[in-house]
Amino acid sequence: ADAAVRRGDLAGRRVVVTSGGTREPLDPVRFLGNRSSGKQGRALAAAAAARGAQVTLVTSVPTELAGVDVVTIETALQLRDAVVAATADADAVVMAAAVADFRPADYAPTKIKKSHDTADDGSADESAPTITLVRNPDILAELVTSRGSATSPVIVGFAAETGDDTGSVLDHGRAKLERKGCDVLVVNEVGVDKTFGADDNTVTILRRGSDETVEVGPASKAAVADAVWDAVTDLL
Ligand code: CTP
Ligand code: CA
Numbered sequence: 001a002d003a004a005v006r007r008g009d010l011a012g013r014r015v016v017v018t019s020g021g022t023r024e025p026l027d028p029v030r031f032l033g034n035r036s037s038g039k040q041g042r043a044l045a046a047a048a049a050a051r052g053a054q055v056t057l058v059t060s061v062p063t064e065l066a067g068v069d070v071v072t073i074e075t076a077l078q079l080r081d082a083v084v085a086a087t088a089d090a091d092a093v094v095m096a097a098a099v100a101d102f103r104p105a106d107y108a109p110t111k112i113k114k115s116h117d118t119a120d121d122g123s124a125d126e127s128a129p130t131i132t133l134v135r136n137p138d139i140l141a142e143l144v145t146s147r148g149s150a151t152s153p154v155i156v157g158f159a160a161e162t163g164d165d166t167g168s169v170l171d172h173g174r175a176k177l178e179r180k181g182c183d184v185l186v187v188n189e190v191g192v193d194k195t196f197g198a199d200d201n202t203v204t205i206l207r208r209g210s211d212e213t214v215e216v217g218p219a220s221k222a223a224v225a226d227a228v229w230d231a232v233t234d235l236l
Pocket of ligand 1: 176
């Protein structure tokens with residue numbers, strides 16, 4: 001659809017978009033994070049607002065965006081709470097956030113020092129600490145499991161993949177779509193020099209139950225966003 005046709009095609013719809021990488025704190029000054037810039041999610045929110053939707057953007061990247069309710073979060077658990085609250089009466093949810101799969105099991109309320117006294121003889125312990133991780137909830141999978149028949153938003157996932165010995169980027173994408181049970185999966189190939197922080201993106205859009213793929217790009221993240229909303233509006 002071209003821009004003129006699209007304009008207003010999300011009018012009266014409520015959509016939720018997540019973006020950015022979550023930050024999982026170790027202590028007051030340190031966190032485990034990832035390279036997500038939040039730009040694709042921001043473009044998705046802007047595109048939905050331009051097409052008439054009422055938009056909530058749940059993001060780790062503080063931002064202001066005309067016509068968009070921004071909820072700033074830091075951790076995966078906070079993102080889950082914000083998404084669940086915003087999704088109650090939503091028509092679509094797009095999970096573009098790079099949610100940390102794990103978080104540190106313990107949070108140190110004071111800064112972790114590189115050298116600390118041992119309990120017994122008072123001598124300094126110079127050993128490197130071991131960080132124990134625990135799993136974060138899979139928010140996308142939870143959204144799929146918890147959607148009722150009365151309120152059933154279209155659910156879109158993103159998959160950042162690198163190909164490996166066990167399969168190509170697309171193989172991993174298809175397997176992930178089946179595993180997650182979402183309606184649409186937007187697959188992109190990543191690497192330190194690809195996608196992260198860039199203004200352009202190249203993606204393949206997969207639909208559950210369909211062998212058709214839509215390839216977009218290299219294109220602006222705004223153009224990718226419009227292609228994602230095209231896939232969503234087809235399902236609304
Ligand atoms: N996602 C989520 N909650 C998580 C992890 C991921 O909601 N704890 C969402 C992401 O926002 C994305 C989709 O799931 O929309 C796919 O994320 P991805 O990291 O590619 O998938 P995983 O299932 O975590 O698989 P893996 O990292 O092992 O490839
Ligand atoms: Ca993951």
